[in-house]
Amino acid sequence: MRYISTRGNMLPKAFSEVVLSGLSSDGGLAIPESYPKISKSELEEWRNLNYPDLAFKIISKFVDDIPVTDLRGIIDQTYTSEAFHNDEITPLKTLEPGIHILGLSNGPTLAFKDIAMQFLGNLFEYVLARSGKELNILGATSGDTGSSAEYAMKGKDGIRIFMLSPHGKMTAFQTAQMFSLQDPNIFNISIRGVFDDCQDIVKVVSNDSEFKEKNHIGTVNSINWARIVAQVVYYFKGYFAATSSNNQEVSFAVPSGNFGNICAGHVAFMMGLPIKKLILATNENDVLHEFFSTGCYRPRSAEETSHTSSPSMDISKASNFERFIFDMTSRDAEKIRKLWKEVDNNRPFDISGTLLWEKIRKSHIISGTSNHKTRIETIREIHRKYGVLVDPHTADGLKVGLNYREKDIPLICLETALPAKFSESIVEAIGAEPSRPDGYDNLEGLPQHFVEMDADAAEIKDFISSNI
Ligand SMILES: *Cc1c(COP(=O)(O)O)cnc(C)c1O
Numbered sequence: 001m002r003y004i005s006t007r008g009n010m011l012p013k014a015f016s017e018v019v020l021s022g023l024s025s026d027g028g029l030a031i032p033e034s035y036p037k038i039s040k041s042e043l044e045e046w047r048n049l050n051y052p053d054l055a056f057k058i059i060s061k062f063v064d065d066i067p068v069t070d071l072r073g074i075i076d077q078t079y080t081s082e083a084f085h086n087d088e089i090t091p092l093k094t095l096e097p098g099i100h101i102l103g104l105s106n107g108p109t110l111a112f113k114d115i116a117m118q119f120l121g122n123l124f125e126y127v128l129a130r131s132g133k134e135l136n137i138l139g140a141t142s143g144d145t146g147s148s149a150e151y152a153m154k155g156k157d158g159i160r161i162f163m164l165s166p167h168g169k170m171t172a173f174q175t176a177q178m179f180s181l182q183d184p185n186i187f188n189i190s191i192r193g194v195f196d197d198c199q200d201i202v203k204v205v206s207n208d209s210e211f212k213e214k215n216h217i218g219t220v221n222s223i224n225w226a227r228i229v230a231q232v233v234y235y236f237k238g239y240f241a242a243t244s245s246n247n248q249e250v251s252f253a254v255p256s257g258n259f260g261n262i263c264a265g266h267v268a269f270m271m272g273l274p275i276k277k278l279i280l281a282t283n284e285n286d287v288l289h290e291f292f293s294t295g296c297y298r299p300r301s302a303e304e305t306s307h308t309s310s311p312s313m314d315i316s317k318a319s320n321f322e323r324f325i326f327d328m329t330s331r332d333a334e335k336i337r338k339l340w341k342e343v344d345n346n347r348p349f350d351i352s353g354t355l356l357w358e359k360i361r362k363s364h365i366i367s368g369t370s371n372h373k374t375r376i377e378t379i380r381e382i383h384r385k386y387g388v389l390v391d392p393h394t395a396d397g398l399k400v401g402l403n404y405r406e407k408d409i410p411l412i413c414l415e416t417a418l419p420a421k422f423s424e425s426i427v428e429a430i431g432a433e434p435s436r437p438d439g440y441d442n443l444e445g446l447p448q449h450f451v452e453m454d455a456d457a458a459e460i461k462d463f464i465s466s467n468i
Helices: 015-020 040-046 051-059 068-078 113-131 144-153 172-179 195-207 209-214 225-242 260-271 287-294 321-328 333-344 355-361 372-386 392-404 419-430 457-466
Strands: 003-005 030-032 092-096 099-103 135-140 159-166 186-192 250-255 275-282 365-369 411-415 451-454
Touching: 003 015, 015 113, 015 225, 030 321, 040 051, 051 068, 051 225, 068 113, 092 225, 092 372, 099 225, 099 392, 113 144, 113 159, 113 225, 135 144, 135 195, 144 159, 144 172, 144 186, 159 172, 159 195, 159 457, 172 419, 186 195, 186 457, 195 209, 195 457, 225 250, 225 260, 225 411, 250 260, 250 392, 260 275, 260 321, 275 287, 275 392, 287 365, 321 333, 321 355, 365 392, 372 392, 372 419, 392 411, 451 457
Parallel strands: 099 411, 135 159, 159 186, 186 451, 250 275, 250 411, 275 365
Antiparallel strands: 003 030, 092 099
């Protein structure tokens, strides 16, 4: 299995190579030369596998430059009931016949990103050890990604992580989760500024290729192909859990931001998993819903991006979206270069009235949007009707998913975080605090480790070089 770029100007590369490098050199995203197709008999054989066995079957289809026993080891080390507090790893909860929630948030930071990030941590450690290299990860976070990355990379050989976050702007829970880590390879840098300042610093440093090379700087952002592959697994797992035969179809409702989660669903669809629809849910930042309802993709400015009560979906553009459009153009890299020339310059593209738009309109993805009012109502209603408490992001998915639900097609809503992380919205919805899983009770009381710095890229660079 070789990987090419959506922009067509990268020599085919092996899995380990695309996993360590971020964007392709031509600005595109890495994607497999073709998708492995799952036969009927394979699907039958996979139905009763446990999570690590299934993960191995699926991930090994995308990886051919790691010996199978090593890959198996990385997967077994990742998907344990200790790390995910559950033997099923991604347990399915049935609200009523035909309506399910797939629990993806039982990992260390209580959000779905752990499923891919925990795998990435072990994979990075392995690949780096093999090549004798080291990696210094620089990232910016407003909450979920940063903590998920830190919990995946803490204590790993050959890896350090420098995570910028806006000082005083994360929730107390998120702050405590990150800052209470004591591992010497974790550097929390609290920036006097907002999230955009943090992101700008990462951009400045990433554009300094000399500094980057000298200091082995890398990223763990959502375009990383290994993250997508790891997420493909739970679409299969959820499908098997919600059906009794492979002749059935299901639909998935996916709370979406950067299109990473739903991109994995698209890959599962392309591999032949019987998916009827992937139902994409946005919050008030509805760039993607706007596209799927009009054919116009209009990235937003920072000023046009609002801070909502489902903050992990507050995006101005959706980085993984390029992979889906690439497939829908039947992999026309020239077309992608043309469209993304606009996007990269913060201009919209409009494909309405074209054959491409007709194809996308009839495709396996449909979309809808949710807002603060519907989100809170959904949390309240699901709690009242089923006695189940969901977080604000999952509520957005449920709201849109239930809206588009088809009779006789089971609906699987992906749970992307636990309510414990977002107590403010939960209190607003049901008038009570969400409970916390064991071991998280005293989180805010633990000693916190961080340095506070100005939003100054030069100072951050000095800090990195003097700590590696
Ligand atoms: C990251 C995240 C999302 C959005 O996922 P994408 O892969 O960016 O579409 C949704 N919900 C939660 C809780 C998240 O952390």
